[in-house]
Amino acid sequence: MFRIPETLEEYFQPFRSHVIGMNQEFDSPFGQQKIIYADWTASGRLYQPIEQKISEVFGPFMANTHTESNITSLMMTGLYKQSKRIIKEHVNADQHDVVILDGFGMTSVVNKLQRILGLRVPEIWRNRFQLPERERPIIFLTHMEHHSNQTTWLETLGEVVIIKPDDDGRVDLSHLEHLLTVYKEHRVKIGSFTACSNVTGIQTPYHQLAKLMHLHGGLCFVDFAASAPYVEINMHPEDPLEKLDAIFFSPHKFLGGPGTSGVLVFDSRIYTNKVPDHPGGGTVLWTNPWGEHQYFDEIEMREDGGTPGILQSIRTALCLNLKTKMGINQILKREKEQLSLLFSLLEKIPEVKILAGNIKDRIGIVSFYIENIHYNMIVRLLNDRYGIQVRGGCSCAGTYGHYLLEIDKATSKQITEKINHGDMSTKPGWVRFSVHPIMTNEEIIIFVQAIREIIENIEEWKRDYVYDPASNDYFYIHHLREDMSPFFRFS
Known part of the structure; x- marks a missing residue:
């Protein structure tokens, strides 16, 4: 009998x-x-019903x-198109x-978007490529960005400007x-903002940021990598000035998501290219022996060169359906x-x-x-004594770390040297603990x-380990590198 x-x-x-x-x-x-898994911000975990659906229903x-002339290709083409509609x-x-x-996550698709917009020039040519100052794109970022939404923009033709935090x-x-x-006076102004910090879980007012960008003739892109598994994503709220011109996220962070590709959704009206980012099979309408060729007009076909990530897209759709089934309101309340x-x-x-x-x-x-x-x-x-899986380091958010830990420029220089x-x-x-x-x-x-127990026993327990400054990690003193070879046998 069903029980509520x-x-x-x-x-x-x-x-x-x-x-x-x-x-x-x-x-x-x-x-x-x-294993007690508490590293959800880094990766989701496999979900048996999704694996079963892929292997037993779609896999055959x-x-x-x-x-679309044979049943297997017809089925896969249909599933691929339907999965993108679900996204x-x-x-x-x-x-x-x-x-x-x-690719494999948000990093791949933000790089792709930058190339599509013509903002990337190969390093060997960059010194020869000079733009007039007013023609140089200005890229606005928050102080909370993941490296993937910061360093990628630093390697474009644009000038990156960081929005300062407020007193809170x-x-x-x-x-x-x-x-x-x-x-x-700059013609191209782009705001590329995280929806949520992968360090603190604090969300940004990205629809308000979008409105400001649009009021000043700019574009607004939003990185949902950290929050997509948990929150509503709305590219088109009631106020048209708050629309999002592009979003990107990493479905591998969803429950059931490992093995997916990065997802990019953008307004086709910012696309002006005649040549795809990755020319190849599936992008071209025809070729001939005399060097002539014609690419598809449809952007999704033109920018989907080679064999697409069929199962990756299907898995993404299944993850999104699972998120919907769990219920966004229930997720956030829990x-x-x-x-x-x-x-x-x-x-x-107190420590x-x-x-x-x-x-x-948050x-x-x-x-x-x-x-x-x-x-x-x-x-x-936490791993060795309790089985708890968390993550240590700067969480690929070094700039935000400077603000959080109040690291000044002189101290930063000493560290980086x-x-x-x-x-x-x-x-x-820091240590990052993420719940699901x-x-x-x-x-x-x-x-x-x-x-609590680690704090109480640290002087005794740390004697079991040796620190390696090159890797910034600790290893159990009686076997400095775990022998994982039996696990890595694929046969």
Whole structure:
């Protein structure tokens, strides 16, 4: 008999039961440990019903696209087209928007977008390519960007300008408005903003940022890599000035998503190319022996060179449907519960310093450090003694780290000089714990208790490890490199 779940934790239990590896154990230096996965911001996990659907329902018809004259290709072509329609519907794309899948995540598609817009010049030619100052594109970024939405723009023809944070550490809308007046003479102005920090889980007011960009004749792109698995994505809200000209995200971060490609959706009206980014099979209407050829007019066909990521696109659609089935409201409510529990417990430990801890309104990401204990020592001990999977480092957000840790330019230079000489020992960082609605309250409590025990026992426990400044990591002293060869046998 069907019973209505009494709690959100109970509501998500059926979804939890289908996660592959939920009860997986491994041998650690201190015995058998059961994996408690808390690195969802880095990657989602495989989901058995999706794997079964791909292998048993779609898999028997696996073939290439580019023809519809046989049943297998007809089926795959139809599934590929339908999966892209599902992606468009999920982000509220309109008739002008096109979807492109490429590579393995957001990094691939933001690079592709930059090439499509003509903003990338090969390094060997860059010194010979000079633009008049007013013709140089201006790229506005927040202080919270992932490296993929910062370094990629630094390698374009544009000038990158960082919007300063306000006094609370959020994006300062008034500063962007000021910058837009400073650079008003520049013809091309692009704002490429994270929707949510992968370090703190703090969301940006990206629709308001879009409105400012449009009021000043600019474009607005949004990186949903950290938040796409959990939030509504709306490219076309009621106010047309708040529309998003392009979005990109990494479906591999979704439950069921590993093995997908990056997703790019953009307004076709910003596309002016006659030649595709990747010419090849599937992009060309005809060729002849005399060097003549004609590419397809449809952007999605023209920019989908070679064999497309058929299964990647299908898997993405299945992940989006799973997200819809779980329910965005339920996801956000459950994460709010989890964060409330996590904050209430961590804030009772004086040694724990939560980054941007003054802001509780966030998605399920909490990063912290403990003075006098290296972040990767904490990560290693959580793994070896408790089976807890978290991530240490700067989370590919070094610029944001400077603001969060209040690192000035002189200190930064000292650190980077050591890094450049192969010594990572002073590289700043933190421990990142990310929740997912399928996680239990007990797992959060186990994690916080583990942090308490690490603090209490660190002087004794750290003697079991040796630090390697070149890799910035710790290794168990009795076997400095784990022998994983049996696991890596593919036969």
